[in-house]
Amino acid sequence: MARQRPSGALDLRRRLGWGLLLLSLLLCAPLRAAEVLLTASEDNPAVRTFSAELAAHRPQDQVRFVPLEQLPAPGQLPSATRLILLDPQSLDWRLQDPQGPATLVLRISRLQAEQHLQGLHHPGLSLLWSDPPPSRQLHLIRKVLPQVRRVGVLYSEDSQFLLKELRAAAQSLGLEIVAEPWDSTHDSRPLQNLLRNSDVLLGLDDPKLYNPKTVKNLLLSSYAQQRALIGPNAGFVRAGSLASTYSDQQDWLQTLDSLLEQAPNRWPRALYPTAFKVLSNPQVARSLGIEEIDPQAVARQLSEGEQRP
Template sequence: MTPWRLCLMILLCLLCMQIRAEGLLVIKPRETELTRTFIATLQEQHPELEVLSRQIDQLPDLDSTPLAVTMGVEALQWRLTQASRTPTIATYVTLDQLEPGASYPDHVQILLASARPERQLLLAQLLIPRLQTVGLLHSSGQRWQLPLWRQAARQQGLGLVASEVHQQRELLRGLSRVLDSSEVLIGIDDPDIYNATTIKSLLLTSYNRNRVLIGPSAPFIAAGSLSTTYSSPRDMAMSVHQLFQQPWQNGALNYPQHYSVLSNPQVARSLGLPPPDDAQLLRLIRMRESQTP
């Protein structure tokens, strides 16, 4: 380790320690119910702090605070253009919004809003008895995510069948190939595959083949996905709090340690599955994760 990098790490640690005595700046794209809940939970976790929030267009002063949190990819992109070396945790960024192979400055960590692959596969195993093979659709732009899911599947002892969709007219053909060779469809952060236009066809085709969709995120549950893990604004804020308590990880990419389970009981009943107990599923996933080295 070079001397300047060692000095930077020491500085980052000292700054993170100072947060208890000073303050925290949250940079958001706009004011919403989500941002209000997130910021209120941060304040609840750190009652000794002054938690300030600023919108990007208010030109926040990063050098006035020992640590910052950004919300959303727009705020992250703004942060990366700033020269300030204030340690920053970037939240509410999904895998599809990242550049494949991109690296980030030492003073920036990313806390993903994406569901952790291992977690989604654990959920699928709990919901589908004797599950052996999972299916995955992806666009060419999100091909880089495939190794993450292959590694997660190996860790869970599952086979993974993937199909790449190059054009929208190939979507149902690719889906049929995946459904022919797997027992459940796993949705990933890929807006070219999973969006308001395609979701109905994906679900109808899957359920006509007696296959369910796990994921890709909480908004798809109302549309007909069976279940997913996700992090609520409160979960995300508590995960940020947990990162505060740990040694700084230069340029790290993290998944939230706090999360919830959301299921669609009507979908389960229509496919002859027991209605999911989200609280029980959450407890079992946490227990399995705590047993994993």
């Protein structure tokens, strides 16, 4: 007759097996019940709405907004907190203290980061860029204006550092960057010279050059030369540029949701939102004799191109 295993040993093996299974499930499961703290220098309906929408996306977390003036020094916050900064003033506050929780800096432009960080690397920060990726904007030009070869770019002392990245991205697409400094926006000669020597104008997110005071001159001059302006943002498309990629609030919420699923030590140093849309101005396209753009189709094609290795 076969010898039976003692029931105590069998129960122990079962308990160990269930324990190992539970441990593996816990290790593989996404992080839960995180303390997510949003802050900004101003308490207004826009930031409250954004915070409420993020909380709706993250019901398993404790998501709250606290005005900057009500917070202690960053180093006094619990280390497990996931901190989200919503404006440059809150970034300056965070930079004053080398200690503090892992921090996502939301919707900061490349120029703002250059001005506030001054080239320094802060190990606790992840920067989420607000301006469209240069490569994405160039791919947009390639898609809607396939005949274009020379891309004109105005730059100031603040945005000059972006040219190296732009030229590298353009070269991979067979495009040439024709850059012109615009030191004084009251002098139209650099703009006119650039329009004569390029096929399209690509706007950088540089408030010195692209702002309500310059928009009329930029758009009228480009129309006169029959040159399309791409970018620099959705606001300029509504004002009269041809098209731009951009990320709206839902895209940002999707990006944040994805990052908050990860451990903070896996957050990237900097990131452009992977979710984005394309906005075009049909009236401008018609006036320039350009085929009407299907924004959803173009956005889908650009996104598919970025997902391919």
